[in-house]
Amino acid sequence: MKYTYLDCLALFGVGGAHPGGLQLTKKILAEEKINKETTLLDAGCGTGQTAAYLQQHYGCSVSALDNNSTMVDKAHQRFSSLGLPIDTKVGDIENPPYPDKQFDIVLSESVISFTRVSATIPEIKRVLKQNGRLFAIETVLEQPLSEEERSHIVDFYRFPQLFTEEEWLTAFRDAGFQRIDVTKYQPGLVKVDEQHAADYSLSETIDDGLLEILEEHEEIMQQHKENLGFRIFRCS
Ligand SMILES: C[S@@+](CC[C@H](N)C(=O)[O-])C[C@H]1O[C@@H](n2cnc3c(N)ncnc32)[C@H](O)[C@@H]1O
Incomplete structure (x- = not known):
């Protein structure tokens, strides 16, 4: 079977599968008023590392959504074992199963990039309250690529698009966000301590194909470290 990169994250059960991990999440949210x-x-909660932290730390009302049922099962196990009341659903962020104006904050930690941006961002705007905020940590294209390089990346990650920072800003503005702050995130600048390391919840079947996918991911990241970057978008 040919696995996708996201299958691989789900079967390894990687928690904190976004640039900067939980350490960056905490830093972003520490500047916000959350009670x-x-x-x-x-949105795209994966195995729920961030959602669990937020519920435990702030006692706020947390919903967790992912379209991969293996991820959601693992998130559910994490929340149950910690006794956390988190509403957990399998669902698509392109068509989120929530009413309008439901949330003060939506987080997308390396998720929107994997979806059709033009469908997802307006839906996130829809479920946010009037003064709600979106925090997104996403991949950007830093400089033009050859067609061959571009297809290698988008085919591997199954990205429906690979946006420059400017293209992301246009997509947020088109969906009605008026204020967008952008920060560049540079992997490796801050050393990740043990408390914030990614955690793993392995599925029973882990075959060699999955290790090959992880290796290819590392190779792409290394080979394209000047071409692929990451941004934190704070949108309201
Ligand atoms: C790179 S992982 C990040 C997971 C999590 N946010 C984290 O930081 O650990 C991307 C996640 O987005 C989820 N995802 C991708 N497309 C999605 C969609 N259309 N709707 C909901 N979740 C989606 C994947 O299943 C995966 O869990």
């Missing part, structure tokens, strides 16, 4: 009344959606 027990805050309603927050972790």
Whole structure:
């Protein structure tokens, strides 16, 4: 079977599968006013490392959504074992199963890049309250690539698009976000400590094909470290 990169993350059960991991998440959210009344959606929650932290740390109302049922099972196990009341659903962020104006905050930690941006961002805007905020940590194309390089990357990650920073800004503005702050995130600048390392929840079957996918991911990251970058978008 030919696995995708996201299958691989799900079967290894990687928690904190975004640039900067939980350490960066904490840093971004430490600047925000979050309390027990805050309603927050972790869109593309993966195995739920961030959602669990947010519920434990702030006592806020957390919803967790992912379209991969293996991820959601693992997130659910994490929340149950910690006794955390987190509403957890299998669903698509391109068509999120929530009413309008439900959330104060939506987080997308390396998720929108894997979806059709033009479908996802307006839907995130729809489920946000009037003054709600979106925090997104996403991949950007830093400089033009040959067609061959570009297809290698988008085919491997199954990215429906690979946006420059400017293209991301246009997509956020088109969906009605008026204020967008952008910060460049440079992997490796801050050393990740043990407390914030990615965690793993392995599925029973892990075959060699999955290790090959992880290797190819590392190779792409290394080979394209000047071409692929990451941004933190704070949108309201
Ligand atoms: C790189 S992982 C990041 C997971 C998590 N945010 C984290 O930081 O650990 C991307 C996640 O987005 C989920 N995802 C991709 N497309 C999605 C969609 N259309 N709707 C919901 N989740 C999606 C994947 O299943 C995966 O869990």
